[in-house]
Amino acid sequence: MTPDTSARAYRSELRAKQARGTRRRIVEAAARLFAERGYQATTLTAIARDAGVSTETVKTAAPKAELLIAAFEVVFAGEESAQSLTDTEVGSGILDLPDELLLDAVVGQIAVANARGHALWTVLLGAAASDPVVDTALQAILARRAEDYRRLVGELIARGYAPAVTDPHATAAVLSFLLSPESYQQLVAQSGWSSERYVAWLRGAVLAELAR
Incomplete structure (x- = not known):
């Protein structure tokens, strides 16, 4: 790689890193304001002010509906657009745990995620009733959640937690x-x-349900 090419690659990587940092600040600001004020009362201008960027920068980052979705995903799971909780900080490494630790780890980590994300989840449900973009995203989140739990039940059955499940x-x-x-x-x-x-x-x- 020539010096000029190396310099361009470095600048490109730096710009990409700065863009990711800016988006993260915007999403985190959106999460705070949506949780405090709700969906309708939160403006892009308010998000921009909280994030320390211009309103135009917020508009470039994402529409309001997409910011709500991203805010919930980041607060609940630690990152955006993961296809499964096992791909996020909430579920990372869960399936590698020994049998005796699996259930307690699942319950504990989901409880922590719920503590972080319950307020935004309520906002997301309310916004989905009037915003079709949010509703479409909500249905996708619910579909992924259903698949995650089907996978979890299969894992629990395989590990002997749920011998009675039919x-x-x-x-x-x-x-x-x-x-x-x-x-x-x-x-x-x-x-x-x-x-x-x-x-x-x-x-x-959970144990009572698995014993049914």
């Missing part, structure tokens, strides 16, 4: 409900449960 798809649907952000919203945010009580309840509820 309908894995039905069990996956129940686990998706139990471990959803809605359960955290109702039990912790609304009812005042401690995180420890919530995790203990989740573990017990």
Whole structure:
């Protein structure tokens, strides 16, 4: 590689890194404001001000609906557009754990993700009712979540956690409900449960379902 080519490659890499950093600041600002103010009341100008960039920069980064989706994904899972939770910080390495640690790790990490993301999940559900772009994205998120839980149930059956399960798809649907952000919203945010009580309840509820 010639010196000129090396310099161009370095500048290109630097610009790409700066662009990723700017987008991350925008998405994190959007996450804070959507959680605090809701979808309709949050403007691109407000996001720009919070992120320390121009409104035009925010508009270039993504439309408002896409920013809400990205904000939820980053807050809940740690990154955007992952096809499975096993590809994110929430699920990374889960399937490599020994059998005796698997269930507690799943419950614990999902509980932490729910604590981070439950407020934005509520905003996402509300926005989907009036914004078709958000609704389409929500349906895709739900489809990926359903597939993740079907894969999890298969793993639990293979590891001996669920010898009585006869309908894995039905069990996956129940686990998706139990471990959803809605359960955290109702039990912790609304009812005042401690995180420890919530995790203990989740573990017990999941085990009870697997024993059915």
